[in-house]
Amino acid sequence: MTEKQFQKWLNDIDTNHDGMISKEELRKALHDLGLHFTRWRAGRAMARGDLNHNRYIDGDKEFEKLIARAKNHWGIVN
Numbered sequence: 001m002t003e004k005q006f007q008k009w010l011n012d013i014d015t016n017h018d019g020m021i022s023k024e025e026l027r028k029a030l031h032d033l034g035l036h037f038t039r040w041r042a043g044r045a046m047a048r049g050d051l052n053h054n055r056y057i058d059g060d061k062e063f064e065k066l067i068a069r070a071k072n073h074w075g076i077v078n
Contacts, residue, residue, distance in 0.1 A: 006070055006077045010063065020056035021066070035074065045069050 001009065013029035014021055027042035035041060049057050049065035057066050070077040 001076055001078065003067060003071075003077050006067060007063070010066070020058040022056055026057070030074075033076065035076075041074065044073075 009029070010021060013025050015025055023042050023046045026045060027038045030038040030041055045066055046055070046057070048069060049062050051062055051065070052059070057063060067077060
């Protein structure tokens with residue numbers, strides 16, 4: 001998936017449409033992609049990407065961190 005497709009995918013996984021990605025939303029979405037260890041992967045992504053420690057991925061910097069994680073650790077962004 002391209003970076004642009006990944007950004008659209010992030011918008012789609014925001015199930016309550018609040019503009020923020022919760023750990024549970026991310027975990028479910030990773031599971032739907034067929035990845036394993038989704039609870040751990042989501043937890044690591046939140047620990048690395050949640051810069052303001054509000055337990056959500058929100059804001060441009062945090063989304064950039066999540067995209068970088070997807071590229072470097074999940075192999076789902078080209």
